Amino acid sequence: MNGEAVAAIQRERAVQGVWERHGAALTTAVSAVLVLLAWYAGTKGWEPLEICLYIAAYVIGGYRKAWEGLQTLIQERDLDVDLLMIVAAVGAASIGYWQDGAILILIFALSGALEGYTMEKTNQDIRSIMKLRPETALILRDNNESRIRVEELQPGDLVLVKPGERIPADGVIQQGYSAVDQASITGESIPVDKACGDEVFAGTINGQGALTIAVTKPAEATLLARIIRLVQEAQSEMPPSQLFVERFERVYARVVIVAALLLLVIPPYAFGWTWDKTVYRAMIFLVVASPCALVSSIMPAILSGISNGARKGILFKGGVHLENIGDIKVVAFDKTGTLTEGKPKVTDIIPLLSQSEAELLRLTAALETLSEHPIARAIVQAAKDKRLELPKAAELQAIPGVGVHGLVNEEEFRIGSLDCLEDNVLSAGHRQMARQLEEQGKTVIYVQSQNQLLGLLAIQDTLRPQARNAVRALRRMGIEVAMLTGDNSATAQAIGKQADVDWVYAGLFPEQKVEIVKKLTASYGKVAMVGDGVNDAPALATAAVGIAMGAAGTDVALETANVVLMADDIEKVADAIALGRRTKQVVKQNIVFAMSVVVLLVAGTFLEHVNLPVGVIGHEGSTLLVIASGLRLLR
Structure with a gap:
């Protein structure tokens, strides 16, 4: 393959990557421009051009949602809000209300694009953990040294680890003495002196002495490998709130579609309506019952809350985490590097x-x-x-x-x-x-x-200077506080007493921290875990909300966590929870208002008190009001 062909492939991949990341935003922007041009054409009386532009806006802005809705219908034989939005927009266009249908699509497309950016979360955490393990190990066989891949190590092999190198496998020291930095695995604040007979772990850092280590576990069974599996398992679990939203959307879509079909069939026979009147009322129903106001009652509030948090140095990786943090009952702090310096x-x-x-x-x-x-x-x-x-x-x-x-x-x-x-x-x-x-x-x-x-x-x-104030602020909010650490009991109890936490759990390995988080969740409700190290990653992933220290935290903790404190100010934990509670309150208010307007408009449609212009005004007006309500969180 020549250089030009390689360059062409690279350009194609680059374009594909840009499209995957920004495609939704680009199509939404183009759709918005087309809607504005169509509106301008309408003001000039250029009706054919106006309709063509609106059709283009429909196709460009709505094809993603239409495709997703059709896939759900064909593959899962189910209806969702995506398909309902398209049906409502097409229905509005079919009776001459092109602009209203286009705005419905534009609002929904914009919401989807913003949600895509806000909810985007990279999957670099597993690769970051893998970087802790060296790719090769210096193995000793028959008085000779040779480099082999870590995956080839077997129990019983002898490896030589020089000063400053990462230990490649779990094992027992056969020769040498050193202080080993185990903070990335156990969370111990001070490197531990290791000599003959002591156990060491893959991914920890050797100190000043050379060590000869007998491997006790293959690569896939090391403590580091278990951390990786724990993170994968915890991240694969879908939060209950997300499942509820998906179920609600599909039930809502079914109800509206069935009601629209009944409205097309029953009135001519039950009330003697003409077919023109029946179709007109059915289209009004599809417009007023479309979920734009309901959808907009959530995302603008969530996005505003995320923006508010960012200004305060609190980075939420997605809207679901902002919602979840409002329900937190217990905050579990790691000790080393979190409550302490x-x-x-x-x-x-x-x-x-x-x-x-x-x-x-x-x-x-x-x-x-x-x-x-x-x-x-x-x-x-x-x-x-x-x-x-x-x-x-x-x-x-x-x-x-x-x-x-x-x-x-x-x-x-x-x-x-x-x-x-x-x-x-x-x-x-x-x-x-x-x-x-x-x-x-x-x-x-x-x-x-x-x-x-x-x-x-x-x-x-x-102890960090702000640790006591952070704990007190949480306790004033009615939240219990625990401390989890790999350090010994005496050190942990002393720090826990200084910080005034409710519970202290000491001598914990990563999987034990996960168990503590699960027990606290079962006993008290949703738990937030605050940590900074690789050893905290499984607990961060298991907790309802994982909170990482932005400046002091490891790459793994930052990628695994749902919330990042950019300035390492743990007093911001209470601020994040308060923001989550306020966001949930605003979202509930918006949902009640949006559903109330829909109920009133639908009732008015059946009672013939709402015509299409009034329905569009009521629908779009309620959408704008809930968006404005959500923007209150920017303050």
Whole structure:
């Protein structure tokens, strides 16, 4: 195939892509232009041109809906609102009301185009999750290293994972030590120290050490693969509200078509109407009973609510999610990166001898400067924030899973967990002090020199400044608040108490978060899940409404969620729910008004109090009023 042929195919595909994305909007725009030209031709008395333009507007603006309605009729042997709209428009044209029929089609086509854009949701989430798993793995066989595809890995294979690489499969460490960042899978805020015998998961990030891992599960059975399946299953479930709307549309269409047919047959025999009068009344009925006002009672309000939310930094991915969020009874927050900042910080500096807090931090940071461990980086960052000048450290030695020791100003220091301390250094008072910090969910770092405990440092993932206000705002609205996390119970309880949530669920894997969401839904009603990580994606997809953090969230969370908080302001969760409630209220008002007008006009048609011009005015007037009512949500 030559270059010109390839270029021609690429151009054809590009045009096809543009048409798939924007075809509805383009045909609606063309139809609107044709309606305006036809109206202008009518004002000039150019009747043949006027009718030709209206016919073109009918065909271009209505062929999509007509085709969909015919497909439903032929394939499913059922009627829907799409077909009813076309029948009503053609009926209006058949008795000379071309303009009214064209406007009916234009309004419906415009509603469909806007809904298509608003409800559009990409399916990139599964591919985004797949990106977490490397395509290849470095396998060790017969003392030789070779690259193979991850899909070829089998239980028992040994793989080498170098520093900074993603782990390609679930397995157990056979050799090496490292701090593994598991936030994408378990949601733990601080990388976990891993050594021989510890389990690791595909998609997590290896830290500073090389690891030899024995694969325990094939690619399709890993924790990451289970996350993918959970997201797929949750997204395939159609919401009950959507099913109700579809059923209602078809019932409504059947009722109107049957009533129109009866109106064509019964009156000449029951009331002695002429056939001209019967056809005239039947056409009036089709016009006044067409669902434009009913349809317009929903979408303008939904679109206005979506626009309102966007101005506030709340992105709704579809109208159904704006409706669903108004019914939320429980909001479940992920902890790490959602209620908290997601970055460990030094919260307490406790000198036990003559040193000041600044001096204790300065000595500790001097040794930790040489380490890449996340806790070490938090300590060094705290010293930088205080603009402390750090002395040079020497003879640094890392003790895997314990801490470091080295020389500062020719004096030996030990820094790390309780296991790094020498005997008889920790008194009962020191133990009580450390226990109190741990009960607050903090990681305690001990600093020792020459058989003396110099002090303690506490590290913790800190609560977001707006977290308490966000929780309080939800509780004032009568909404229960839960916190779901992969972190340990002590840390979770401490953060949960600070945030003042109602329930705390700790130590959860992704599938366990899904189970908690399902249980809360069964017990209390619709649940909104707020999260930012890959580990939250299944719960986000399972919840009635998934809410992702826009700035801090992973690609997977953003694609899976139904609502995105663009500025990571979790106080906006309450605003989103309030907007959803207001939108539902406006939609209900519009539906009641639209149906009331239809009932009055239909009754007037049967009682011969409504002629075609009055019916068109009543129908179009009610449509405009409900659109104006929906636009109130723009304020």
